Amino acid sequence: xxxxxxxxxxxxxxxxxxxxxxxxxxxxxxxxxxxxxxxxxxxxxxxxxxxxxxxxxxxxxxxxxxxxxxxxxxxxxxxxxxxxxxxxxxxxxxxxxxxxxxxxxxxxxxxxxxxxxxxxxxxxxxxxxxxxxxxxxxxxxxxxxxxxxxxxxxxxxxxxxxxxxxxxxxxxxxxxxxxxxxxxxxxxxxxxxxxxxxxxxxxxxxxxxxxxxxxxxxxxxxxxxxxxxxxxxxxxxxxxxxxxxxxxxxxxxxxxxxxxxxxxxxxxxxxxxxxxxxxxxxxxxxxxxxxxxxxxxxxxxxxxxxxxxxxxxxxxxxxxxxxxxxxxxxxxxxxxxxxxxxxxxxxx
Amino acid sequence: xxxxxxxxxxxxxxxxxxxxxxxxxxxxxxxxxxxxxxxxxxxxxxxxxxxxxxxxxxxxxxxxxxxxxxxxxxxxxxxxxxxxxxxxxxxxxxxxxxxxxxxxxxxxxxxxxxxxxxxxxxx
Numbered sequence: 001x002x003x004x005x006x007x008x009x010x011x012x013x014x015x016x017x018x019x020x021x022x023x024x025x026x027x028x029x030x031x032x033x034x035x036x037x038x039x040x041x042x043x044x045x046x047x048x049x050x051x052x053x054x055x056x057x058x059x060x061x062x063x064x065x066x067x068x069x070x071x072x073x074x075x076x077x078x079x080x081x082x083x084x085x086x087x088x089x090x091x092x093x094x095x096x097x098x099x100x101x102x103x104x105x106x107x108x109x110x111x112x113x114x115x116x117x118x119x120x121x122x123x124x125x126x127x128x129x130x131x132x133x134x135x136x137x138x139x140x141x142x143x144x145x146x147x148x149x150x151x152x153x154x155x156x157x158x159x160x161x162x163x164x165x166x167x168x169x170x171x172x173x174x175x176x177x178x179x180x181x182x183x184x185x186x187x188x189x190x191x192x193x194x195x196x197x198x199x200x201x202x203x204x205x206x207x208x209x210x211x212x213x214x215x216x217x218x219x220x221x222x223x224x225x226x227x228x229x230x231x232x233x234x235x236x237x238x239x240x241x242x243x244x245x246x247x248x249x250x251x252x253x254x255x256x257x258x259x260x261x262x263x264x265x266x267x268x269x270x271x272x273x274x275x276x277x278x279x280x281x282x283x284x285x286x287x288x289x290x291x292x293x294x295x296x297x298x299x300x301x302x303x304x305x306x307x308x309x310x311x312x313x314x315x316x317x318x319x320x321x322x323x324x325x326x327x328x329x330x331x332x333x334x335x336x337x338x339x340x341x342x343x344x345x346x347x348x
Numbered sequence: 349x350x351x352x353x354x355x356x357x358x359x360x361x362x363x364x365x366x367x368x369x370x371x372x373x374x375x376x377x378x379x380x381x382x383x384x385x386x387x388x389x390x391x392x393x394x395x396x397x398x399x400x401x402x403x404x405x406x407x408x409x410x411x412x413x414x415x416x417x418x419x420x421x422x423x424x425x426x427x428x429x430x431x432x433x434x435x436x437x438x439x440x441x442x443x444x445x446x447x448x449x450x451x452x453x454x455x456x457x458x459x460x461x462x463x464x465x466x467x468x469x470x471x
Contacts, residue, residue, distance in 0.1 A: 020407075029436075030410070030414075032436075033387065033410065033436045034407065034410065036386070036387075036388070036433065036434070036435055036436070037386075037387045037388045037391075037406065037407075037410075039433070040388040040431075040433075041388060041406070064405070064406050065405070065406050065407040066405035066406065066407040066408050068407070070407075070408070071407040071408060071410070071411065074408060074411035075410070075411050075414070077411065078411050078414050078415050078418065
């Protein structure tokens with residue numbers, strides 16, 4: 001009869017236990033207790049009369065032990081106070097990450113636009129304004145989703161391995177400070193703020209004069225194709241952001257109804273407000289520039305001469321950050337209701 | 349006929365589960381009243397004693413144990429088991445014994461009522 005588990009099996013069991021993460025301050029003891037249970041069970045199988053392999057024994061242990069997600073839910077029911085704290089940490093962390101990636105992809109968007117202006121003459125850009133605008137939006141959307149998805153994936157992997165993420169160990173005051181910074185920074189430091197990188201192109205493009213569907217003109221087929229691509233990618237990118245947040249909050253992204261509610265709420269709640277604020281920005285632009293109220297073409301002229309004021313024109317978007325947080329909290333609550341966990345079953 | 353039998357079987361399973369769900373804490377306290385023990389051993393003893401009437405989903409015993417501990421019905425400490433490994437032993441407290449008495453009485457009363465009412469006339 002073997003006295004100890006092989007290190008490989010031991011690690012497999014520990015990984016299983018780590019899935020039952022409840023709260024940082026009590027996880028270690030809970031997981032040690034669960035590990036010791038599975039260790040006993042495992043060795044019990046191996047010492048039995050019937051010969052089974054280690055892989056078989058692992059499957060049996062796992063099956064008898066029950067679904068880790070279900071047990072985690074039961075544990076959270078018992079240790080309610082502890083998990084509430086981690087919810088706000090999680091919320092703050094994803095807000096910081098979203099804002100930072102948003103900022104970054106916004107800069108990429110602007111740099112890409114500048115590069116295009118550099119490469120082509122202004123008249124050419126004017127002729128293909130749809131492609132110009134949509135391509136940059138599409139690029140920043142891909143960057144935004146990829147980086148945010150990667151970050152959340154990494155955080156989750158760290159949690160599963162028992163490695164604490166930075167937001168777990170960060171001083172609460174610094175943490176709150178960081179959240180506040182990302183909420184108010186666009187308002188106080190507009191020069192360094194490039195606006196929402198992804199900037200949901202749906203309403204934005206539909207309502208903007210000069211960027212609608214064209215029936216004639218040079219490259220009109222490609223122009224329209226790019227427009228359609230931008231609308232579709234806008235829808236998808238919004239839905240993907242919702243999913244990344246829900247994934248982070250461990251809400252099952254299984255129910256079509258939940259996804260639909262999340263997506264529609266975002267669409268009708270966040271974007272129109274963003275568009276309304278964008279209009280205020282235009283008024284500012286008009287007052288200070290006297291010539292900037294003519295649509296995108298004018299702004300391209302400005303980009304062409306590297307006017308730093310081009311970086312200011314999104315500075316009202318800061319409120320979107322706050323709206324996003326409120327919105328996603330709402331989505332999490334809706335998901336809690338829609339995906340109500342089943343009553344615990346203690347026997348098979 | 350087969351479907352009817354299947355239906356009866358599933359009703360019985362459901363009843364067993366519901367009854368068991370309500371009595372898990374009492375069963376755990378009963379086992380701990382005989383001797384302090386740790387999770388794996390508690391499950392093993394419960395399964396043996398039940399003679400296959402039920403089989404516990406083993407992991408789900410821990411939330412119940414932790415709840416009992418929070419409610420001061422049991423307390424725990426890490427000790428070396430017979431195998432030489434560290435295990436978290438649970439001890440029943442005076443409050444736990446009191447709850448066990450109450451639970452056992454309630455079950456006894458319930459059992460007698462069920463027997464009385466379920467008994468077929470002229471049987």
